[in-house]
Each structure stands twice: as structure tokens, then as C-alpha cells.
Amino acid sequence: MIRYPALNQAITIGVTAPSSGVPTELHQVLKEACTRMVEQGYRIECGETVWTQEKAKSAPAKKRADEFNNMMKKDEIQMIIPPWGGELLIEILEHIDFENMKEKWILGYSDVSLLLLAITLKTGIATAHGTNLVDLRGNYSDETTAMWKSVLQTPTGSSIVQYSSEKYQKEWQHDHPSPCVFHLTEETNWKSVSDKKVLMSGRLLGGCVDVIRHLIGTPYGDVRFFSKNYIKEEPILWYFENCELSTTDLRRTLVQMKLAGWFENCSGIMFGRSDVNTSVGGYEIEDVYQELFEELQIPIIYDIDCGHVPPQLTLINGAFAKVEVENGKGTVLQYFTE
Known part of the structure; x- marks a missing residue:
């Protein structure tokens, strides 16, 4: 059966970069996104990988995988949202600990969707294809993007409807x-x-x-x-x-x-x-x-x-x-x- 992670409002979001990190010149963009999430009542824990980017990746594959695995194990972190996608996430799959993975929402798209699909196929844990973190840095989100909260707060056994954007x-x-x-x-x-x-x-x-x-x-x-x-x-x-x-x-x-x-x-x-x-x-x-x-x-x-x-x-x-x-x-x- 499919297992759906639970999500409450007062949570800590882990920010890690399993694909691309954020180069120095764009650090302010990520900081703005984190600040916006804190203003909405979330706690943020950023990993080391989000602040680095070299040779089309945030860090070597093992380091990226270890950081992701650690965030998935920590009870203090209830959800993971990468800053964005990238190019070479596939390198980390052989280092991901699928067998001991806790049920947490992982939200993202682009290169991150490869990790999302792999997790659901191998473990039966539901994953969320949607906005990335840096696109949540605005003063407000459009109605379609903003639905990520309502969707991920849907309890197991319940349903939720979304409509095409205007x-x-x-x-x-x-x-x-x-x-x-x-x-x-x-x-x-x-x-x-x-x-x-x-x-x-x-x-x-x-x-x-x-x-x-x-x-x-x-x-x-x-x-x-x-x-x-x-x-x-x-x-x-x-x-x-x-x-x-x-x-x-x-x-x-x-x-x-x-x-x-x-x-x-x-x-x-x-x-x-x-x-x-x-x-x-x-x-x-x-x-x-x-x-x-x-x-x-x-x-x-x-x-x-x-x-x-x-x-x-x-x-x-x-x-x-x-x-x-x-x-x-x-x-x-x-x-x-x-």
C-alpha cells in the first residue's frame, strides 16, 4: 500500500541540495525564500550542500546522499524541500538509504523528480511533485502554487481537488x-x-x-x-x-x-x-x-x-x-x- 507522510503547520523543513546547490551570487535568493518560510511559521534547517555549486553539482555524490539520508533520519525534520533541481542527481541514487527511509514529504521538481519517483517506486512512500523552495520567496504565491500546503496537509484517507490555473x-x-x-x-x-x-x-x-x-x-x-x-x-x-x-x-x-x-x-x-x-x-x-x-x-x-x-x-x-x-x-x- 501507499504510505502518505503527515504534515502539520509547525514543522521544521530540511533544505538540502541532492542535485544543484546555490552559487554565491544567488545566496540572497535562497535566504529570501528561507526567511519567507520562517515568517509563515516554519523552522528551516539548511544543509551544507545548498550553499555550494561546482562542476554542475552542489557537492560530490556521496556527500549529497549522506546529507539527504541524515535529514530523512532526523526526527526534528518533518519535510524536505531542495532549493531547486539541476543536472546530476542520478549520481546519488546508489548511496540513498531506501531501506531505512522514514515517511516525510519531499517536495520539488525538475532533476529532483528523479529522486521522488525512485523513492515511491522502491518504497511505496508518496512523494510530492511541485514547487521548489526558491520560488516560494515572494510576498505571496499564486493560487495554483500556494496549494502545496493544502495538498500536503491532506490526511490519509481524505481527498483534495486542484483546478487548472487562470x-x-x-x-x-x-x-x-x-x-x-x-x-x-x-x-x-x-x-x-x-x-x-x-x-x-x-x-x-x-x-x-x-x-x-x-x-x-x-x-x-x-x-x-x-x-x-x-x-x-x-x-x-x-x-x-x-x-x-x-x-x-x-x-x-x-x-x-x-x-x-x-x-x-x-x-x-x-x-x-x-x-x-x-x-x-x-x-x-x-x-x-x-x-x-x-x-x-x-x-x-x-x-x-x-x-x-x-x-x-x-x-x-x-x-x-x-x-x-x-x-x-x-x-x-x-x-x-x-
Whole structure:
């Protein structure tokens, strides 16, 4: 069964960098995020790795893993939020202590999603794909981002609903700071391949497709084991977001996932918005979605609130979700069902 960590308001958040740390010139950004969390009643404990960054990583793999493992063991820390993602989190997986892992929420996305998915697949502990810490440094958060608290405070056996955002951010404007961090200017429009009302449900799994694809064929990406041992082979509802893959590379990745059995007993697939979905030799992202729809004969929706084009929903790996999309709007109802 799936185990959901408990979260109360008065908690200590551990901040560690299992992928990239924060370079010296951006330390103030992280300090602002930590200060904002303290103002909201949380306690913050930062590890050494968050303050360093060299050669595309915060620290050597063993040091990153040890710091994460220690925070997972400490009773004083009830939740972990990395500052952001990065590039080389995969290096730490062989050093993670999956066998003795306590139930704590881990929240993040991008490269962090590789760790989230690996933990849920191997242990059955639910993990949270959503905002990172530095994007919580504003005076306030938009309604979609702010839902992370309500979602993670949902008790086991209960449910919570999230709605598609009204607007999203087209491009990052770090040189124009604003009270809300994100500059939400574009109308959100969730789409489906069928152009019809879509209803689908299943156990959520997913993350940044760029990195979680590298779990295929490893002990950390055994979807069949997860399905058999933790969700009694209930249907799986996948969500993906694409950070850097070309249209053709995304297609190759999805075919590999299919051949590896990741889409067995799959009830639907959701794709987040992406700003890299450019044409390759006339091959469009819509062609990728259409071909996947024809091959799998399951609902395919896209441009949902997930990933590097914010804001994004808080999606719980392992939770049972019912998703509805119609006329460009969507709802995601998540049940914290064991």
C-alpha cells in the first residue's frame, strides 16, 4: 500500500541540495525564500550542500546522499524541500538509504523528480511533485502554487481537488522581481488529443521526462514491482513535463518507456506545458501526442500546469487521481488512498 507522510503547520523543513546547490551570487535568493518560510511559521534547517555549486553539482555524490539520508533520519525534520533541481542527481541514487527511509514529504521538481519517483517506486512512500523552495520567496504565491500546503496537509484517507490555473508565465524575468515571483500573463488552456471532454483516473506517477527516463532498466525504475507490491495493479496515470528534449528525442523516450513496460495498465498520460516543443523536420509535438494516442488507445492531455512553465499543480506520486478536462479547463482530484 501507499504510505502518505503527515504534515502539520509547525514543522521544521530540511533544505538540502541532492542535485544543484546555490552559487554565491544567488545566496540572497535562497535566504529570501528561507526567511519567507520562517515568517509563515516554519523552522528551516539548511544543509551544507545548498550553499555550494561546482562542476554542475552542489557537492560530490556521496556527500549529497549522506546529507539527504541524515535529514530523512532526523526526527526534528518533518519535510524536505531542495532549493531547486539541476543536472546530476542520478549520481546519488546508489548511496540513498531506501531501506531505512522514514515517511516525510519531499517536495520539488525538475532533476529532483528523479529522486521522488525512485523513492515511491522502491518504497511505496508518496512523494510530492511541485514547487521548489526558491520560488516560494515572494510576498505571496499564486493560487495554483500556494496549494502545496493544502495538498500536503491532506490526511490519509481524505481527498483534495486542484483546478487548472487562470494564467501561466510565458518566460522567466529574473531581472524584474515581483511580489509573486511568477509573471502570469498567458491564458491557460489544457488540451486533449481527442478535442473532447476527458475523464481519466489512476495512480499518479511521473516527473521531468528528461531525467526520469534514465531510471528505465535500473533497480530504481521498476514500475512492475511497484504496481504489484504497492497498488495491487491498479491503473497508472502518468504525468510528464519536458525541460530540454527535442520533439524527436521526446518521441524516442516515450517509445523506450513503452518497450520497457512503463505503459502497461496505463489509464492516461498528461503532459505539462513546455517551451522547447519546436518542430524537427516538420515533426510537431502534436504529432508525438497523436501517435502515442493511436498506439496506446488511452486519453492524452497536454499543456497542463506541470513543470518549467509555471505555475504548477502539486501532484502526489502514488495517490489515486481523477482528472477531468473540458473546454480548456481541468480539475485534478487526488485521493490519499492506501
